[in-house]
Amino acid sequence: MTDTISHHELDETPLASLQHQGRLLNAVFRGHTNAPRRIGFRGELALRFGPRLADEARPPELSCEQVMAVADVSDPHLSFFAGWLLSFEYLRDVAEVLGNALSARGKYFLFCDNVDLSRRYQVPYNGAVFYVLPIVESTVYNEMLELLHLEKSELKRKDTAGKLDAVADAAILFDLSFDTISYAEGLEAMGPVRDPNENRPV
Template identity: 70%
Template sequence: MSTTFAEPGLATTAFARLEAEGRLLNPVLKGPTRKPGRFGFRGELALRFATRLADEARPPELTCDQVIAVAQVGDPKLAFFAGYLLSFEHLKDVAEALGDTLGAGGKYFLFCNNIDLSKKYQVAMNGAVFYVLPIDEATVYNELLELFYLDKSELKKLDTAGKTDRVADAALKFDLGFDTITYAEGLALMGPVRNPNENRPV
């Protein structure tokens, strides 16, 4: 069962606009974490919405999946955001959707399915720097544990909010530098996009 934001907490964090726009989908966590004044979200971020016909509710055209993010009460910027993208090109959609919630001091990680497994990049967009990495360990959560040298067995005893805190705390201390490229350079370097509907029943 997902947690919900307690008011007025949500309205005083960087999640406020994203929630108001209906971008925070399928949450397994959407509420206070174990750290005072911190809110966490784990779920999907809607990037592009489908055209609405009358009252028909349609799923978004594009999402950033496996999102893990935290925001502090009173801070309009997201402190930490991580998620999964099928293609590097959708980095632009993430930067546009997050918009004014991005800050120069935040730590933002995107794991892309079509990035060379041996490469890691830094890409500046919308006044923020994104760490762009390949997806190798199947899930964003496992990738982050490996990147931050966190012990999975130690985190098992924590609840979702506690695990989110531990990952976010490690992310905020992360200061490794990767190759810096532009968005255009990344588009030229990215590989083909896997068909997300492959092997799915019709």
């Protein structure tokens, strides 16, 4: 894991409160990217925790996985966030956990396991707009490359920070429009939630 970030700089980004709450887990990358004053994170965002027993760390009951996020030092908002959810329903949890880190100008992408493969939505929630898409290309990283027309071969030579910068830079400029639906309409349209443990060896 890359971890090249001072507490002072972390405290000047919205990633600070998430870190202090113990929500930034399994970090593949956390620290300065190659862009000036940008702090990035790739890993897992804990959304709900189980009950705490004594001093044991609480494992998350629910997470947003394969997260990619960036924020600039001294900016109170995340400029880019992407992640994977088992169910569209958990968009509400993401929005509530990120809270004031969201803004109307940020670009936020959620790939949901139970969204119709032929549909893409924009869902306004808490003053931000989430692009909600099905998961087709197996990983959020691959989905973002496909959505943003980035060539994987051109990014191969970059380090983890460079790959995150390339995706974030393109995502921030993303301006396609999808069908706008409310969160309630999304709940009605979503498919059944898959059991993530099915077909796994016991």
